[in-house]
Amino acid sequence: MSRRDQIKTARRWVIKIGSALLTNDGKGLNYAGIAHWAEQMAELKKQGIELVLVSSGAVAAGMTRLGWSERPTELHRLQAAAAVGQMGLIQNYEAEFARFGLHTAQVLLDHDDLSSRERYLNARSTLITLLELGVVSVVNENDTVVTDEIRFGDNDTLGALVANLIDADLLVILTDQDGMFDADPRSNRAAKLISEVAAAAPSLDAMAGDGGSLGRGGMITKVRAARVAARSGADTIILGGRQDNALKRLASGDNIGTYLWADQEPQAARKRWLAGHLQTRGTLVLDDGAVAVLSGQGKSLLPVGVKAVQGTFRRGDMVVCTDSSGREIARGLVNYSIGDARKIIGQPSSQITVLLGYQSDEELIHRDNMVLS
Ligand SMILES: Nc1ncnc2c1ncn2[C@@H]1O[C@H](COP(=O)(O)OP(=O)(O)O)[C@@H](O)[C@H]1O
Numbered sequence: 453m454s455r456r457d458q459i460k461t462a463r464r465w466v467i468k469i470g471s472a473l474l475t476n477d478g479k480g481l482n483y484a485g486i487a488h489w490a491e492q493m494a495e496l497k498k499q500g501i502e503l504v505l506v507s508s509g510a511v512a513a514g515m516t517r518l519g520w521s522e523r524p525t526e527l528h529r530l531q532a533a534a535a536v537g538q539m540g541l542i543q544n545y546e547a548e549f550a551r552f553g554l555h556t557a558q559v560l561l562d563h564d565d566l567s568s569r570e571r572y573l574n575a576r577s578t579l580i581t582l583l584e585l586g587v588v589s590v591v592n593e594n595d596t597v598v599t600d601e602i603r604f605g606d607n608d609t610l611g612a613l614v615a616n617l618i619d620a621d622l623l624v625i626l627t628d629q630d631g632m633f634d635a636d637p638r639s640n641r642a643a644k645l646i647s648e649v650a651a652a653a654p655s656l657d658a659m660a661g662d663g664g665s666l667g668r669g670g671m672i673t674k675v676r677a678a679r680v681a682a683r684s685g686a687d688t689i690i691l692g693g694r695q696d697n698a699l700k701r702l703a704s705g706d707n708i709g710t711y712l713w714a715d716q717e718p719q720a721a722r723k724r725w726l727a728g729h730l731q732t733r734g735t736l737v738l739d740d741g742a743v744a745v746l747s748g749q750g751k752s753l754l755p756v757g758v759k760a761v762q763g764t765f766r767r768g769d770m771v772v773c774t775d776s777s778g779r780e781i782a783r784g785l786v787n788y789s790i791g792d793a794r795k796i797i798g799q800p801s802s803q804i805t806v807l808l809g810y811q812s813d814e815e816l817i818h819r820d821n822m823v824l825s
């Protein structure tokens with residue numbers, strides 16, 4: 453059995469449709485495209501495939517509705533355009549799926565939703581309930597409330613986190629190119645399509661180049677998304693959405709697009725949630741001994757193994773642990789604020805009460821709250 457045969461057995465898909473494709477290269481929403489993808493998705497559902505849709509396009513659709521020809525640079529104008537455009541986007545999906553007797557649901561998520569454990573579990577239960585009800589969820593970033601600082605920034609990342617959230621088997625990233633090439637095909641006509649490779653392959657980073665123009669991320673965010681999806685064991689396909697029946701052909705085993713297979717053991721759900729935190733509040737610089745016990749033995753991090761702390765974190769915030777050269781070793785939820793952490797680093801845990809007047813935990817980061825990088 454070739455690796456690609458896995459695709460035919462994938463029963464739960466997340467399908468992400470990118471801005472570049474949805475907006476016909478910036479010339480308004482691609483209505484014919486939406487109708488064609490909806491028809492194919494209805495067909496896949498008939499074949500027993502469960503699916504969640506992650507769709508971009510709100511800003512572009514809003515710009516068209518508002519008669520703006522230039523993409524604004526101010527965040528608030530982008531947010532206003534997204535709020536207007538999301539209506540058009542959802543109306544279209546609703547109408548197209550209704551033709552096949554399917555209900556749709558709008559799900560808007562932001563980073564805070566996925567970093568709070570309670571909200572993460574709520575989002576998960578809602579999406580899984582919608583799947584059980586046979587409803588097509590249409591997910592986008594909640595553009596109205598996010599600031600640049602806490603944006604996912606691109607829907608490739610959001611698609612991968614949704615794949616983690618619902619334990620999808622496959623993340624399909626529909627875009628304007630036929631897949632990932634060994635160089636950007638817009639600027640290099642000799643570029644060749646990559647058929648399949650491990651998501652973790654380091655060679656992918658150089659081939660992905662910089663971000664795209666219309667959409668926000670280009671190929672590099674798709675490669676990173678494939679690596680995030682792989683954490684829960686999901687494979688990724690980067691697929692050309694302009695090809696006829698691309699989704700149906702994929703499901704029937706056609707060798708199209710670029711297949712980025714998951715090449716790691718799936719992480720436990722809690723570790724995945726920890727690893728999915730994009731915002732970190734500080735850094736703990738470890739000594740060599742702490743690096744060795746964390747990496748080699750999966751132990752908790754004690755204050756004695758920390759040489760320096762940076763940032764503005766409070767108890768419970770996500771921080772990064774690095775070695776002395778700045779290389780990330782792990783990340784996790786810290787048990788002390790930066791002020792208290794400064795007083796106890798380099799000291800044995802038995803001294804915490806003496807130094808702080810209280811002790812909440814003997815570790816700076818407990819191993820259950822930590823994930824190796
Ligand atoms: N190696 C590559 N293979 C394919 N496309 C690439 C590559 N490197 C850069 N790109 C660019 O990435 C673009 C797709 O990314 P993007 O515009 O963000 O799309 P989307 O909105 O679908 O996420 C392509 O149009 C292409 O110009």
Ligand SMILES: N[C@@H](CCC(=O)OP(=O)(O)O)C(=O)O
Pocket residue numbers: 469470471472507508509510511512534592593595605606607608666667668669670
């Ligand atoms: N939330 C934004 C989408 C962000 C975006 O463009 O993402 P992508 O399609 O990955 O380049 C919107 O709906 O306009």
